[in-house]
Amino acid sequence: MPSRTDRPVFKIGCIANFNDLKDHMTLIKAVELLVKHEPDLSLIVSFVGSGPTLVSCRDYISRHQLNRYFEFVSEMAHESLPSYFNTLNLFVLPSYFEGFGCVYTEAAACGVPFIGCVSQGYSEYIPDDDSDKWLIKPHDYKALALLIDRQIKSPAAQTLKHTYDINILVRYYLSYLAEQLNS
Structure with a gap:
């Protein structure tokens, strides 16, 4: 199996139920912007999930002739996620209302960098000096396109x-609970 870095296609993954809060459209518009400037860009976005905004996302992609840059997977068994993450160069979920989001840490555990939105639970994990490399403001597809482009051209x-x-x-949590019981 080829490694992430010697793959000819740059693959972005996004795992989330399709609803307004997950904001798949920001990722779609970022890709649209990228391929408008570089139509032969070897890129694929793999969406995993289902939900109420799936149809509108598919319609947008079709209307704007972006089909070759996107694939859709409706469901995936949890035990298949490590294999899936290991096919990715980047994980992107532009959710603007996310408590923590296990998918970000699952990506990180597989060595896949992630991009998300500022002021969400997982954003606390990004060092302050790196926030401009991995975090965008909600709905900012232009900034997302720049971050994706940077990662394609110079993977970090x-x-x-x-x-x-x-x-x-868990050890930290159990220690915290013990302190609370003893106070």
Whole structure:
């Protein structure tokens, strides 16, 4: 299996139910902007999910002749996610109302950098000095297009400022609970 870096197609993944809050349209418009400037861009966005805005997203893609840049997968077994993430160069979910979002840490655990929106739970994991590399304002498809383009042309590793290792987090949580019970 080819590694992420020697693949001819740059693959972006997005796993989320299709609804307004997840804002798939921002990613679609970012890709539209990218391919408008570079029509032969070797790029595919893989959407995994279903929901009420799926039809409008598909319609937009079709009306704007972007079909070759997108694929849709309705469901995926959770145990298949590591294999899926390992096919990606980048994970993007421009959700503007997200408590934490496990899919971001699942991507990170597979070594896949992610892009999301500022002021969401997962944004606390991005070092302040790196926020302009990995976070956008809600609905800002132009900034997202620039970040994707940068990652295509000059792939960067992502560092996080907190651990997401469940074993460490559970230990911290149990310690916190013990302190609260003893106070």
